[in-house]
Amino acid sequence: MNTEKRKGQLKKMFSKVVDPLGYKFSSDEELVDFLLEQEVNIEKEKGSPFCPCQGLTGEREHDMKLVCPCIPFHREHYDAMKRCWCGLYVHKNVEDPDNLMQISLQEFLESKNRK
Amino acid sequence: MEKYPFFCDLTGVYMNREKRWIFAIKEDEMADGDKKPLLLEGEKVLLLRKDGDFFAISNKCPHMECPLSKGTLEGHVIKCPCHDWRFDIRSGEFLDAKEIKVPFYETSIMEGSVFVNVEGAGK
Amino acid sequence: MKKVVMYTLSTCPWCMRAKKFFREHDIPFEYTDYDKADDETKRAIKEDCLEHGSEMSFPFVKIGDEVVVGYNPEKYAKLLEL
């Protein structure tokens, strides 16, 4: 299937998935387009549109939690950043995605434990 | 499950206000733990029988639309064959994020036949 | 100058931005693309990531003895005293 068409399909399917979770696609269109393109290529190579910014290990249980949108499996961490790790999705009320930082899981857990 | 929620019109479709009960299968055609993909009024529906009860959900996984009929049923939880998302067949809820649901339908049994309310998806 | 070593993915825009940051500041760095690496390298990278509490999230940047997971130019600059 042609890449542009598949990108559109993924976008449509994933919008429906992330909406009830309180997320939307980032308004950084260039970033969204780049990430979707990576996902389509990854899907062609590996069979599923895995996150382009997280590493697969070959263990099914680990890797399946990295199929886009992976928000359900990293909810608290992503909610704290108001974005997913790769920045494809942001909280619905985010206007300017450039201000959102990547916070490592370890940092997130430490700050959570301090509270 | 409602017992006799409908009256019969002349077309064989059972009606009751906003409900539209469509005949799905004979009760004795499914054993406990069975899954049966059906096309009801153009909708891809998955009928399941568990502990004597019948459950009907959409056969399309809300993630990427893989057929849940090819997944595995354990207890009341069906696991999608594609990326292992798990759903409770009693509510349609995705176990890892309850806000996401696979549409589910009411079922009803009358005189050995199983009916599905195709108007009721997701409610 | 502290040594900069990075684990990255060839598909990850934040990894590209991290590389760009170091290039723009004339900081030499080494990097390995985890997704393109052989199995043995992959295993070593995985171990290193897990040791630092990172669930294989990239970029994984080592500056001297410190580790920064994610694209964070402020932290990079601070550790390099830029």
Ligand code: FES
């Ligand atoms: S399509 Fe069902 S889990 Fe992905």
